[in-house]
Amino acid sequence: MPLSAIHQFSSNHDFLEFASKEILATISDTLSRYETCRIGLSGGSTPKGLYKRLSELHIPWNQVTLIITDERNVTFTDEASNYGMIRDVLLSSIKIPKENILYFDTALGYDSAVLAMEQKLLQLKHERKPSEPLFDLLILGAGPDGHIAGIFPDTDTELQKGFLTAKTSTDVFEVRERMTCTMKALTSCQQALLFLKGHEKAHLLHALEKGDTSMPVGKFIHEAQAEVLFLE
Numbered sequence: 001m002p003l004s005a006i007h008q009f010s011s012n013h014d015f016l017e018f019a020s021k022e023i024l025a026t027i028s029d030t031l032s033r034y035e036t037c038r039i040g041l042s043g044g045s046t047p048k049g050l051y052k053r054l055s056e057l058h059i060p061w062n063q064v065t066l067i068i069t070d071e072r073n074v075t076f077t078d079e080a081s082n083y084g085m086i087r088d089v090l091l092s093s094i095k096i097p098k099e100n101i102l103y104f105d106t107a108l109g110y111d112s113a114v115l116a117m118e119q120k121l122l123q124l125k126h127e128r129k130p131s132e133p134l135f136d137l138l139i140l141g142a143g144p145d146g147h148i149a150g151i152f153p154d155t156d157t158e159l160q161k162g163f164l165t166a167k168t169s170t171d172v173f174e175v176r177e178r179m180t181c182t183m184k185a186l187t188s189c190q191q192a193l194l195f196l197k198g199h200e201k202a203h204l205l206h207a208l209e210k211g212d213t214s215m216p217v218g219k220f221i222h223e224a225q226a227e228v229l230f231l232e
Protein backbone atom coordinates (compact mmCIF):
# COMPACT_ATOMS: atom_id res chain seq x y z
CA MET A 1 0.00 0.00 0.00
CA PRO A 2 1.92 3.09 -1.15
CA LEU A 3 1.89 5.62 1.69
CA SER A 4 0.82 8.37 -0.71
CA ALA A 5 -2.50 6.57 -1.05
CA ILE A 6 -3.27 7.17 2.63
CA HIS A 7 -4.77 10.54 3.62
CA GLN A 8 -5.30 11.38 7.28
CA PHE A 9 -7.72 14.04 8.50
CA SER A 10 -8.44 15.55 11.90
CA SER A 11 -11.67 17.29 10.87
CA ASN A 12 -14.83 15.86 9.36
CA HIS A 13 -15.10 18.95 7.17
CA ASP A 14 -11.67 18.35 5.57
CA PHE A 15 -12.46 14.61 5.24
CA LEU A 16 -15.70 15.34 3.40
CA GLU A 17 -14.26 18.14 1.24
CA PHE A 18 -11.33 15.99 0.08
CA ALA A 19 -13.61 13.05 -0.65
CA SER A 20 -16.15 15.20 -2.50
CA LYS A 21 -13.42 16.70 -4.72
CA GLU A 22 -12.08 13.20 -5.50
CA ILE A 23 -15.56 11.95 -6.38
CA LEU A 24 -16.43 14.94 -8.59
CA ALA A 25 -13.11 14.57 -10.43
CA THR A 26 -13.71 10.84 -10.97
CA ILE A 27 -17.24 11.43 -12.28
CA SER A 28 -16.01 14.11 -14.68
CA ASP A 29 -13.10 11.97 -15.90
CA THR A 30 -15.32 8.89 -16.32
CA LEU A 31 -17.99 10.81 -18.26
CA SER A 32 -15.31 11.99 -20.68
CA ARG A 33 -14.85 8.29 -21.59
CA TYR A 34 -18.24 6.67 -20.94
CA GLU A 35 -21.90 7.65 -21.11
CA THR A 36 -22.42 6.78 -17.46
CA CYS A 37 -20.33 6.69 -14.31
CA ARG A 38 -20.84 3.63 -12.11
CA ILE A 39 -20.41 4.27 -8.39
CA GLY A 40 -20.53 1.51 -5.77
CA LEU A 41 -21.85 2.54 -2.38
CA SER A 42 -21.34 0.43 0.73
CA GLY A 43 -23.38 0.73 3.88
CA GLY A 44 -22.45 1.47 7.46
CA SER A 45 -22.24 4.77 9.31
CA THR A 46 -18.89 6.11 8.04
CA PRO A 47 -19.90 6.90 4.47
CA LYS A 48 -23.34 8.23 5.62
CA GLY A 49 -22.02 11.78 6.08
CA LEU A 50 -20.40 11.66 2.64
CA TYR A 51 -23.59 10.46 0.99
CA LYS A 52 -25.44 13.41 2.56
CA ARG A 53 -22.71 15.73 1.22
CA LEU A 54 -23.03 14.20 -2.28
CA SER A 55 -26.75 15.00 -2.26
CA GLU A 56 -25.81 18.70 -1.99
CA LEU A 57 -23.35 18.69 -4.92
CA HIS A 58 -24.08 19.45 -8.56
CA ILE A 59 -23.74 15.93 -10.01
CA PRO A 60 -25.35 14.84 -13.33
CA TRP A 61 -27.25 12.03 -11.63
CA ASN A 62 -28.98 11.01 -14.86
CA GLN A 63 -25.50 9.94 -16.02
CA VAL A 64 -24.65 8.06 -12.84
CA THR A 65 -25.45 4.46 -11.93
CA LEU A 66 -25.43 3.83 -8.19
CA ILE A 67 -24.76 0.26 -7.08
CA ILE A 68 -25.33 -0.61 -3.42
CA THR A 69 -22.60 -3.15 -2.79
CA ASP A 70 -24.10 -5.07 0.09
CA GLU A 71 -27.22 -5.51 2.17
CA ARG A 72 -28.48 -7.08 5.32
CA ASN A 73 -31.36 -9.59 4.97
CA VAL A 74 -33.92 -7.15 6.39
CA THR A 75 -36.76 -5.07 4.97
CA PHE A 76 -35.99 -1.58 3.64
CA THR A 77 -37.92 -0.08 6.56
CA ASP A 78 -35.58 -1.78 9.03
CA GLU A 79 -33.04 0.69 10.50
CA ALA A 80 -30.29 -1.83 9.68
CA SER A 81 -31.05 -1.64 5.93
CA ASN A 82 -28.21 -0.22 3.83
CA TYR A 83 -30.65 0.63 1.05
CA GLY A 84 -32.87 2.35 3.62
CA MET A 85 -29.96 4.47 4.89
CA ILE A 86 -28.83 5.46 1.38
CA ARG A 87 -32.44 6.19 0.37
CA ASP A 88 -32.89 8.48 3.38
CA VAL A 89 -29.61 10.45 3.17
CA LEU A 90 -29.06 10.52 -0.60
CA LEU A 91 -31.67 9.05 -2.95
CA SER A 92 -34.58 11.00 -1.44
CA SER A 93 -32.72 14.28 -2.11
CA ILE A 94 -31.57 13.81 -5.71
CA LYS A 95 -33.21 13.43 -9.11
CA ILE A 96 -31.89 10.08 -10.34
CA PRO A 97 -33.78 7.69 -12.64
CA LYS A 98 -34.95 4.64 -10.66
CA GLU A 99 -33.33 2.35 -13.25
CA ASN A 100 -29.96 3.94 -12.37
CA ILE A 101 -30.08 2.47 -8.86
CA LEU A 102 -29.00 -1.17 -8.45
CA TYR A 103 -29.47 -2.83 -5.10
CA PHE A 104 -30.24 -6.16 -3.44
CA ASP A 105 -34.04 -6.14 -3.38
CA THR A 106 -34.70 -8.01 -0.15
CA ALA A 107 -38.44 -7.90 -0.85
CA LEU A 108 -37.78 -10.68 -3.41
CA GLY A 109 -36.55 -13.02 -0.65
CA TYR A 110 -32.97 -13.87 0.33
CA ASP A 111 -31.95 -16.15 -2.56
CA SER A 112 -33.91 -14.28 -5.24
CA ALA A 113 -32.47 -10.92 -4.17
CA VAL A 114 -28.94 -12.24 -4.70
CA LEU A 115 -29.79 -13.93 -8.00
CA ALA A 116 -31.53 -10.78 -9.30
CA MET A 117 -28.54 -8.61 -8.38
CA GLU A 118 -26.18 -11.11 -10.06
CA GLN A 119 -28.16 -10.68 -13.27
CA LYS A 120 -28.11 -6.87 -12.99
CA LEU A 121 -24.33 -6.80 -12.50
CA LEU A 122 -23.72 -9.27 -15.31
CA GLN A 123 -25.77 -7.00 -17.56
CA LEU A 124 -23.63 -4.02 -16.53
CA LYS A 125 -20.46 -6.02 -17.12
CA HIS A 126 -21.61 -6.94 -20.63
CA GLU A 127 -22.30 -3.31 -21.50
CA ARG A 128 -18.53 -2.69 -21.52
CA LYS A 129 -15.50 -4.64 -22.77
CA PRO A 130 -14.55 -7.64 -20.54
CA SER A 131 -11.28 -5.94 -19.60
CA GLU A 132 -13.08 -2.83 -18.34
CA PRO A 133 -13.97 -2.51 -14.66
CA LEU A 134 -17.45 -3.05 -13.28
CA PHE A 135 -17.16 0.02 -11.04
CA ASP A 136 -15.67 3.36 -12.04
CA LEU A 137 -15.59 4.33 -8.38
CA LEU A 138 -16.16 2.32 -5.23
CA ILE A 139 -16.89 3.91 -1.86
CA LEU A 140 -16.17 1.44 0.94
CA GLY A 141 -16.02 1.35 4.70
CA ALA A 142 -14.46 -1.40 6.77
CA GLY A 143 -15.68 -2.97 9.98
CA PRO A 144 -13.44 -3.26 13.06
CA ASP A 145 -12.89 -6.95 12.13
CA GLY A 146 -11.58 -5.87 8.74
CA HIS A 147 -14.70 -6.80 6.77
CA ILE A 148 -15.65 -4.84 3.69
CA ALA A 149 -19.13 -4.79 2.16
CA GLY A 150 -20.55 -8.15 3.28
CA ILE A 151 -17.23 -10.03 3.09
CA PHE A 152 -16.08 -11.11 6.54
CA PRO A 153 -12.79 -12.66 7.73
CA ASP A 154 -14.44 -16.12 7.84
CA THR A 155 -16.25 -15.76 4.50
CA ASP A 156 -15.15 -18.53 2.11
CA THR A 157 -14.32 -16.33 -0.89
CA GLU A 158 -13.08 -19.38 -2.84
CA LEU A 159 -16.70 -20.54 -3.18
CA GLN A 160 -17.64 -17.17 -4.69
CA LYS A 161 -14.86 -17.03 -7.32
CA GLY A 162 -17.09 -17.25 -10.36
CA PHE A 163 -19.79 -14.92 -9.10
CA LEU A 164 -20.35 -11.19 -8.71
CA THR A 165 -22.73 -11.60 -5.75
CA ALA A 166 -23.05 -14.00 -2.83
CA LYS A 167 -24.89 -14.76 0.39
CA THR A 168 -22.67 -14.46 3.44
CA SER A 169 -23.18 -14.46 7.20
CA THR A 170 -21.59 -13.13 10.31
CA ASP A 171 -21.81 -14.11 13.98
CA VAL A 172 -20.07 -10.90 15.01
CA PHE A 173 -22.67 -8.29 14.09
CA GLU A 174 -26.34 -7.95 14.91
CA VAL A 175 -27.82 -8.84 11.51
CA ARG A 176 -26.39 -12.25 10.68
CA GLU A 177 -27.61 -12.87 7.11
CA ARG A 178 -25.94 -10.69 4.47
CA MET A 179 -25.81 -10.37 0.69
CA THR A 180 -22.87 -8.78 -1.04
CA CYS A 181 -20.83 -8.10 -4.14
CA THR A 182 -17.99 -10.61 -4.11
CA MET A 183 -14.30 -9.73 -3.96
CA LYS A 184 -14.21 -10.45 -7.72
CA ALA A 185 -16.85 -7.75 -8.27
CA LEU A 186 -15.42 -5.25 -5.78
CA THR A 187 -11.88 -5.45 -7.13
CA SER A 188 -13.21 -4.84 -10.65
CA CYS A 189 -13.01 -1.09 -9.98
CA GLN A 190 -11.14 1.74 -11.66
CA GLN A 191 -10.72 3.54 -8.34
CA ALA A 192 -11.80 3.00 -4.75
CA LEU A 193 -12.04 5.24 -1.72
CA LEU A 194 -11.81 3.36 1.57
CA PHE A 195 -13.10 5.34 4.54
CA LEU A 196 -11.84 4.58 8.03
CA LYS A 197 -13.14 6.69 10.91
CA GLY A 198 -12.25 6.64 14.58
CA HIS A 199 -9.58 5.17 16.84
CA GLU A 200 -11.30 1.76 16.71
CA LYS A 201 -10.22 1.57 13.06
CA ALA A 202 -6.60 2.75 13.58
CA HIS A 203 -5.40 -0.87 13.75
CA LEU A 204 -6.75 -1.40 10.23
CA LEU A 205 -4.70 1.55 8.97
CA HIS A 206 -1.56 0.10 10.52
CA ALA A 207 -2.34 -3.32 9.03
CA LEU A 208 -2.76 -1.75 5.58
CA GLU A 209 0.50 0.17 5.92
CA LYS A 210 2.25 -3.13 6.71
CA GLY A 211 0.65 -4.81 3.68
CA ASP A 212 -1.30 -7.24 5.90
CA THR A 213 -3.71 -9.22 3.69
CA SER A 214 -5.11 -11.44 6.44
CA MET A 215 -8.39 -9.47 6.53
CA PRO A 216 -10.77 -8.77 3.62
CA VAL A 217 -9.88 -5.05 3.72
CA GLY A 218 -6.19 -5.90 3.23
CA LYS A 219 -6.95 -8.39 0.46
CA PHE A 220 -9.00 -5.72 -1.30
CA ILE A 221 -6.37 -2.99 -0.95
CA HIS A 222 -3.75 -5.43 -2.24
CA GLU A 223 -5.74 -6.05 -5.43
CA ALA A 224 -7.48 -2.75 -6.12
CA GLN A 225 -6.35 0.77 -6.87
CA ALA A 226 -7.57 2.43 -3.69
CA GLU A 227 -7.04 5.53 -1.59
CA VAL A 228 -7.52 5.29 2.16
CA LEU A 229 -9.08 8.25 3.93
CA PHE A 230 -8.63 8.07 7.70
CA LEU A 231 -10.50 10.44 9.99
CA GLU A 232 -9.07 10.33 13.52
Ligand code: 6PG
Pocket: 042, 043, 044, 045, 046, 047, 070, 071, 072, 082, 140, 141, 142, 143, 144, 147, 148, 149, 150
Ligand atom coordinates in the same frame (compact mmCIF):
# COMPACT_ATOMS: atom_id res chain seq x y z
C1 6PG B 1 -22.39 -3.28 6.30
C2 6PG B 1 -21.50 -2.30 5.59
C3 6PG B 1 -20.11 -2.55 5.98
C4 6PG B 1 -19.55 -1.25 6.45
C5 6PG B 1 -18.55 -1.50 7.53
C6 6PG B 1 -18.15 -0.18 8.18
O1 6PG B 1 -23.45 -3.62 5.78
O2 6PG B 1 -22.06 -3.62 7.44
O3 6PG B 1 -21.67 -2.21 4.24
O4 6PG B 1 -19.32 -3.18 5.10
O5 6PG B 1 -18.96 -0.55 5.38
O6 6PG B 1 -19.14 -2.33 8.53
O7 6PG B 1 -19.26 0.26 8.87
P1 6PG B 1 -19.12 1.58 9.76
O8 6PG B 1 -18.77 2.67 8.80
O9 6PG B 1 -20.49 1.73 10.37
O10 6PG B 1 -18.02 1.30 10.76
